Amino acid sequence: MVGNWDGYAVEWARLHGGFDPRRAGPAVRRWLRSAYTMGSALARAGIPPAAVTGAGLAFSVSVPVLAGQSTGRLVVAAVFVLLSAVADSVDGAVAVISGRTSRLGYLYDSLADRISEACWLVAFWVVGASAPLVVLVGAVCWLHEYVRARAAAAGMREIGVVTVGERPTRVVLAVAGLLLAGASGLVQHDLPAGVITVVSAIWLTLAVFGLAQLLAAVRQALR
Numbered sequence: 001m002v003g004n005w006d007g008y009a010v011e012w013a014r015l016h017g018g019f020d021p022r023r024a025g026p027a028v029r030r031w032l033r034s035a036y037t038m039g040s041a042l043a044r045a046g047i048p049p050a051a052v053t054g055a056g057l058a059f060s061v062s063v064p065v066l067a068g069q070s071t072g073r074l075v076v077a078a079v080f081v082l083l084s085a086v087a088d089s090v091d092g093a094v095a096v097i098s099g100r101t102s103r104l105g106y107l108y109d110s111l112a113d114r115i116s117e118a119c120w121l122v123a124f125w126v127v128g129a130s131a132p133l134v135v136l137v138g139a140v141c142w143l144h145e146y147v148r149a150r151a152a153a154a155g156m157r158e159i160g161v162v163t164v165g166e167r168p169t170r171v172v173l174a175v176a177g178l179l180l181a182g183a184s185g186l187v188q189h190d191l192p193a194g195v196i197t198v199v200s201a202i203w204l205t206l207a208v209f210g211l212a213q214l215l216a217a218v219r220q221a222l223r
Contacts, residue, residue: 002097008036011096015106017152017159028168031089038086039093049095049105053112056087060116067123067178071185071192077123078178084116085171110145113167117141120174127181128193129200137200140207141170144214151218160217165210173203 002008006022012032013020021032042052059080066077091109095101118138125134144165151160177199184191 002099005033005036008093008096011101012092015092015096015101017157019159019162031168035086035089035093036097038090039097042090043094043098047094049091049098049100050108052087052091052094053109056084056091057112057116059084059087060119063119063178064123064126067126071182071189074127074178074182074185074192078175078182081120081171081174081178085168088113088116088167114142114145117167117170117174120170124174124177124196124200127178127196129196133197133200133204137204137207140204140211141165144207144211147211147214147218151222154222156218156221158221160221161213163210163213165207165213169206169210170203173199173206177203 002011009020009022021029024032063077063080063084066073066080088109095105121134121138124137125131144163177196180199181192181196184195
């Protein structure tokens with residue numbers, strides 16, 4: 001069991017390429033500290049990390065369902081994306097604090113992340129973004145994670161670089177896109193499709209830049 005924030009930060013850094021959360025920016029540090037606080041409460045209650053992962057996945061699967069019902073439900077869909085992201089941070093905190101970290105758990109958590117992001121992009125398509133654009137966004141994000149995984153397998157132990165296309169950026173864009181689409185639908189019925197298309201294009205742009213940043217860092221670390 002990890003008993004305090006400093007001990008948690010050390011263990012978290014060991015599992016995340018040596019990136020110490022205590023040295024992160026204020027926003028990231030507050031987010032991870034909040035995850036630690038919630039994770040501590042759940043660990044004391046005996047909640048296993050797999051249950052938290054499952055809850056986060058359930059929230060994400062509900063997002064495209066809500067997006068297809070009405071414009072007003074897009075706000076609820078955005079909240080569900082945020083809850084899914086919170087669960088994604090808290091499940092790891094529960095695992096670290098309760099001493100339940102495992103390679104299999106890491107695999108399941110990563111798989112849940114990819115399924116969640118696919119669900120968010122399906123919701124974008126339901127709202128009105130074109131299928132090719134949505135598929136391209138998903139492919140570049142998947143390639144980003146694939147490069148990280150292969151670089152780690154090739155011997156890159158440090159995190160290398162925090163790019164503009166990382167998962168927190170995807171969460172922000174998914175939440176913002178659904179909120180803006182929902183708000184625009186109150187103004188004019190056909191606006192959400194245009195809004196969600198613009199956000200998808202921004203997402204793709206940041207994903208491409210992020211992939212370029214990551215490839216440069218991997219090249220520097222492995223050559």
